[in-house]
Amino acid sequence: MALVYFVLNKLGHIQIAKISLVLASLFFYAYWNPLYLILIIGSIVANFGIGALLHRAKRDSWKGPVSAKFILICGIALNLGLLGYFKYTDFFIENINLLLAAEVPALNLLLPLAISFFTFQQIAYLVDCYKFDVYEYDFLSYCLFVSFFPQLIAGPIVHHKEMMPQFYDVKNAFVNSANIAKGVLIFCIGLFKKVVIADTFAVWADAGFDSDRALTFFESWGASLSYTFQLYYDFSGYTDMAIGAALIFNIVLPLNFNSPYKSLDIQDFWRRWHMTLSRWLKDYLYIPLGGNRKGPYRTYFNLLATFVLGGLWHGAGWTFVLWGALHGFALVIHRLWEKSRLNMPKSCAWACTFLFVNITWVFFRADTLPDAIRMLKGMVGLNGIVVSEEFAAVLANVTGQTLILSSAAGGNLIGTKYTLLSILVFGFIAFTFKNSMEMTRGKTYFSLWDSLRVSGSLLLTLLLAIASTSSVFLYFNF
Amino acid sequence: MRPIQFLLSCVVLFVILAGSYAVFVDRMVIPQEALPYPYKQFLLEATSSISGKVIIDSGSNGLHSFDTKILSEYFQAPVITLSDVAENPLRYKIYNLRKYLKPGDTLILPLEWQHYRRNSETSQRFVENVVLNEHAYDYYINNLPLLERFEFILQKLPLYIVINSFIRQQNGTLFENGLERLGRFENVLRSGDNTSFGGEIRDGPEEILPLFLNFSCDDLLFRIGGGSDIGEIHKVFLSNLVLLETLAKQGISIYFTWPTVVDSKRSVCYESPKVREGLRRLSASIVESVESHGFQFIGIPEDSHFDSSCFLDNYYHIRYSCAIARTHSFVESLRNHRVEPLNTQINENQVVEVIDAYIEIKRQQILEEKAKELPALNEAVVTPLDQKRKLLFHSGWSTVEDKGTWSIGTESVFQMRIESSFLKQEYVYLGIDGDYFNGAENTEVEINGTSYDSRTLNDQFFRISSQNIIDQMVLVRLQHSDVRSPKMLGRSEDTRMIKFRLRDVSLSRSNPN
Numbered sequence: 001m002a003l004v005y006f007v008l009n010k011l012g013h014i015q016i017a018k019i020s021l022v023l024a025s026l027f028f029y030a031y032w033n034p035l036y037l038i039l040i041i042g043s044i045v046a047n048f049g050i051g052a053l054l055h056r057a058k059r060d061s062w063k064g065p066v067s068a069k070f071i072l073i074c075g076i077a078l079n080l081g082l083l084g085y086f087k088y089t090d091f092f093i094e095n096i097n098l099l100l101a102a103e104v105p106a107l108n109l110l111l112p113l114a115i116s117f118f119t120f121q122q123i124a125y126l127v128d129c130y131k132f133d134v135y136e137y138d139f140l141s142y143c144l145f146v147s148f149f150p151q152l153i154a155g156p157i158v159h160h161k162e163m164m165p166q167f168y169d170v171k172n173a174f175v176n177s178a179n180i181a182k183g184v185l186i187f188c189i190g191l192f193k194k195v196v197i198a199d200t201f202a203v204w205a206d207a208g209f210d211s212d213r214a215l216t217f218f219e220s221w222g223a224s225l226s227y228t229f230q231l232y233y234d235f236s237g238y239t240d241m242a243i244g245a246a247l248i249f250n251i252v253l254p255l256n257f258n259s260p261y262k263s264l265d266i267q268d269f270w271r272r273w274h275m276t277l278s279r280w281l282k283d284y285l286y287i288p289l290g291g292n293r294k295g296p297y298r299t300y301f302n303l304l305a306t307f308v309l310g311g312l313w314h315g316a317g318w319t320f321v322l323w324g325a326l327h328g329f330a331l332v333i334h335r336l337w338e339k340s341r342l343n344m345p346k347s348c349a350w351a352c353t354f355l356f357v358n359i360t361w362v363f364f365r366a367d368t369l370p371d372a373i374r375m376l377k378g379m380v381g382l383n384g385i386v387v388s389e390e391f392a393a394v395l396a397n398v399t400g401q402t403l404i405l406s407s408a409a410g411g412n413l414i415g416t417k418y419t420l421l422s423i424l425v426f427g428f429i430a431f432t433f434k435n436s437m438e439m440t441r442g443k444t445y446f447s448l449w450d451s452l453r454v455s456g457s458l459l460l461t462l463l464l465a466i467a468s469t470s471s472v473f474l475y476f477n478f
Numbered sequence: 479m480r481p482i483q484f485l486l487s488c489v490v491l492f493v494i495l496a497g498s499y500a501v502f503v504d505r506m507v508i509p510q511e512a513l514p515y516p517y518k519q520f521l522l523e524a525t526s527s528i529s530g531k532v533i534i535d536s537g538s539n540g541l542h543s544f545d546t547k548i549l550s551e552y553f554q555a556p557v558i559t560l561s562d563v564a565e566n567p568l569r570y571k572i573y574n575l576r577k578y579l580k581p582g583d584t585l586i587l588p589l590e591w592q593h594y595r596r597n598s599e600t601s602q603r604f605v606e607n608v609v610l611n612e613h614a615y616d617y618y619i620n621n622l623p624l625l626e627r628f629e630f631i632l633q634k635l636p637l638y639i640v641i642n643s644f645i646r647q648q649n650g651t652l653f654e655n656g657l658e659r660l661g662r663f664e665n666v667l668r669s670g671d672n673t674s675f676g677g678e679i680r681d682g683p684e685e686i687l688p689l690f691l692n693f694s695c696d697d698l699l700f701r702i703g704g705g706s707d708i709g710e711i712h713k714v715f716l717s718n719l720v721l722l723e724t725l726a727k728q729g730i731s732i733y734f735t736w737p738t739v740v741d742s743k744r745s746v747c748y749e750s751p752k753v754r755e756g757l758r759r760l761s762a763s764i765v766e767s768v769e770s771h772g773f774q775f776i777g778i779p780e781d782s783h784f785d786s787s788c789f790l791d792n793y794y795h796i797r798y799s800c801a802i803a804r805t806h807s808f809v810e811s812l813r814n815h816r817v818e819p820l821n822t823q824i825n826e827n828q829v830v831e832v833i834d835a836y837i838e839i840k841r842q843q844i845l846e847e848k849a850k851e852l853p854a855l856n857e858a859v860v861t862p863l864d865q866k867r868k869l870l871f872h873s874g875w876s877t878v879e880d881k882g883t884w885s886i887g888t889e890s891v892f893q894m895r896i897e898s899s900f901l902k903q904e905y906v907y908l909g910i911d912g913d914y915f916n917g918a919e920n921t922e923v924e925i926n927g928t929s930y931d932s933r934t935l936n937d938q939f940f941r942i943s944s945q946n947i948i949d950q951m952v953l954v955r956l957q958h959s960d961v962r963s964p965k966m967l968g969r970s971e972d973t974r975m976i977k978f979r980l981r982d983v984s985l986s987r988s989n990p991n
Binding site for chain 1: 632
């Protein structure tokens with residue numbers, strides 16, 4: 001695709017090159033389900049039209065029947081309506097049935113891919129069209145802004161102000177070998193994170209969270225930590241791949257992860273985790289709600305509301321709502337702590353933050369609230385402290401103590417020495433190593449080690465793909 | 479490196495890494511086994527010197543449908559069934575046959591329906607059988623050309639299976655002992671029924687295998703998932719036909735015939751009109767393709783379609799009497815198609831002799847290999863715990879038990895290796911200790927060709943001249959008399975012809991007595 005794009009640009013067909021990129025992006029989107037194509041094209045056309053109307057309505061000469069504000073409200077309602085219909089209808093029906101003892105049948109709608117992402121991007125565009133003097137973009141560039149394939153499926157949630165100038169910049173239309181090299185390197189780091197690390201943790205996390213029986217202490221921790229690292233390496237891996245792929249086209253996507261598990265407090269965590277979502281929630285939800293401008297209690301409420309809705313954005317389920325609420329509460333507590341001017345040693349602060357994040361991921365991953373509670377019970381030892389003989393031998397080596405309390409039943413994967421070793425190794429990397437963006441920032445010269453990383457990642461991906469258990473990126477679901 | 483150099487180095491390194499990995503797996507993970515795991519493959523290899531034999535190869539319908547004796551009588555030539563399971567790619571089968579078939583041989587292919595369709599994918603069971611599970615199918619890969627071997631390694635062999643196999647090989651937990659394998663083959667060869675030549679025709683429970691319980695006959699045969707579109711001939715089969723032409727050019731006659739299919743009490747094969755219509759089209763296009771490559775197709779699909787009274791355990795397996803009928807009707811079809819007997823003039827006994835000779839050659843090869851791995855022994859006593867590792871049991875022994883190893887039959891032979899420092903002196907003293915079953919406690923002993931007087935092997939020592947020990951090896955041959963099994967004596971159900979139980983073997987620089 002990159003070859004076609006650059007050749008067309010080189011031949012002077014800049015618009016055709018852009019069209020080819022849009023078509024390729026739409027093909028990429030339609031690959032999962034061609035029916036979705038109607039939805040995304042409809043959404044792009046409608047939002048571009050509403051944006052154009054907003055531009056006109058803001059002019060002094062506007063003599064239309066409705067105000068710009070009304071148009072904006074309609075635009076937002078349309079986007080949220082679409083998102084709500086596809087994502088939350090069944091959740092709503094389920095709760096109505098529960099409350100009223102009714103039997104309204106579920107619609108079982110298939111969630112269109114990436115709807116949460118392109119909805120947010122376009123709402124931001126409409127709001128900015130209303131509030132600021134946004135440049136009126138051409139339709140083709142707007143299509144590219146929404147559909148640009150590297151970020152389409154699972155973010156980062158890009159902002160028109162950071163993307164449009166790049167699409168208009170003529171020098172980005174031509175081959176830049178430094179960007180290609182750097183893009184390939186970042187892409188392969190992401191590929192390795194996803195295919196080798198995240199998918200390995202996925203086996204243990206799934207075995208734990210999908211288990212029919214209540215997990216014991218070590219099994220629960222093995223499963224929850226596996227999921228914690230799976231999610232990080234999966235999502236940051238995808239982001240790296242998106243950033244790398246975009247860079248090949250000379251497009252710089254915003255940073256989305258900045259070693260979140262190094263965070264020393266929960267606010268810090270949200271400045272490092274899914275940064276573009278945090279930015280969106282802050283700019284288009286928290287600040288419009290009043291931010292911290294209306295007194296402390298309103299600030300706490302705004303924080304809670306933002307995070308409850310942020311949780312709901314991730315999925316239609318009470319587990320997501322609770323996960324968001326817990327993070328909202330944590331942010332409120334963090335504010336209170338800051339006000340109290342109390343101090344905590346850095347290591348304690350880091351441990352508290354990481355443990356809190358790890359525990360709340362249980363709600364994020366569990367299918368139901370009772371499942372999450374069952375996992376948490378296991379993590380505090382209420383389901384017994386049982387270890388496999390193999391795992392006990394490892395612990396005995398490390399601690400010098402024989403820790404076999406009784407023999408673990410079944411040959412499940414959780415709690416084996418490989419789980420422990422992987423958690424230690426990849427946890428250590430996540431806690432201490434530079435992240436992919438730090439490693440590649442300002443890089444213009446490359447080492448043989450870089451080449452080895454690229455070729456090794458590609459080969460490992462090829463070999464692991466042979467036995468692929470069809471793992472999809474976790475954030476495709478949101 | 480500058481960006482362009484970096485990108486080029488990535489490509490070069492990728493090729494180097496992928497190539498190194500492929501070579502590593504080819505050499506270290508897919509070993510060249512001295513003996514194949516399946517008996518039928520062993521038969522193919524053992525009889526490869528015979529020109530003018532008949533081989534039947536396909537999926538399991540080929541196992542349950544043909545009586546090799548009846549076919550042998552018609553062809554006046556040895557007939558071997560090589561068929562295994564339908565999911566094994568036909569392409570690999572052809573390369574395997576290409577290595578062992580000789581000009582003048584005949585190949586009969588009662589291919590199953592999926593062989594005509596997409597048959598290039600390898601199932602998980604197949605790849606696990608290549609590098610795990612006793613390397614049951616390693617020969618399929620070893621007999622591929624280099625590039626196809628690399629393609630298999632890089633595109634079809636999952637990494638976790640490679641790692642698993644490598645670890646298990648290092649731990650030595652993967653292989654059946656080569657000698658045990660030969661013993662197994664000898665037992666099958668001497669069984670005297672149709673399994674001696676690879677067939678598996680038999681009567682059975684008339685119950686569908688649980689694996690196939692949820693499939694109708696047409697679902698299983700054509701993988702149509704409850705639909706009626708049985709599909710078309712696949713390009714993979716067409717490329718296999720081209721490969722088969724290379725066999726024909728080597729002077730091998732190739733005949734196709736239809737697979738045996740059988741109704742069950744709950745499902746009838748080729749039942750719906752749409753399936754029958756699809757089958758008519760598919761079979762016509764198969765025959766056309768096969769004949770366009772110069773091969774003959776014997777019979778029509780209905781010839782090999784049986785009713786539920788013939789059902790054995792799945793829709794491709796028929797009962798013994800039906801297999802006999804199927805073989806007779808196939809012979810009739812061969813006659814009608816003017817397929818001439820081969821008149822090889824080799825009878826069954828002569829084939830067995832050829833196989834026996836091959837077994838002996840293989841046995842010697844394995845023993846030589848194993849002897850090289852024997853640890854050099856010093857003055858320590860070899861107890862039953864060490865026997866498996868420190869002694870090489872050639873023949874005439876049962877499995878090693880906690881209290882020792884029983885001899886089987888009238889002659890028992892074992893080998894050991896002596897540390898070179900022992901051989902600096904004139905004599906070495908070898909101690910043998912054990913006990914006997916049912917009296918006659920007298921054993922004739924021969925060590926490295928030198929006979930010793932007959933005696934009771936109870937803490938006995940033998941003086942061996944160092945000059946008589948070549949390459950540090952000592953070969954001990956024990957002759958037993960009045961050998962009987964516990965069952966013969968009415969003492970237990972044990973049928974082993976046991977006599978002497980070898981407990982300890984020891985070495986000494988001086989005469990302990």
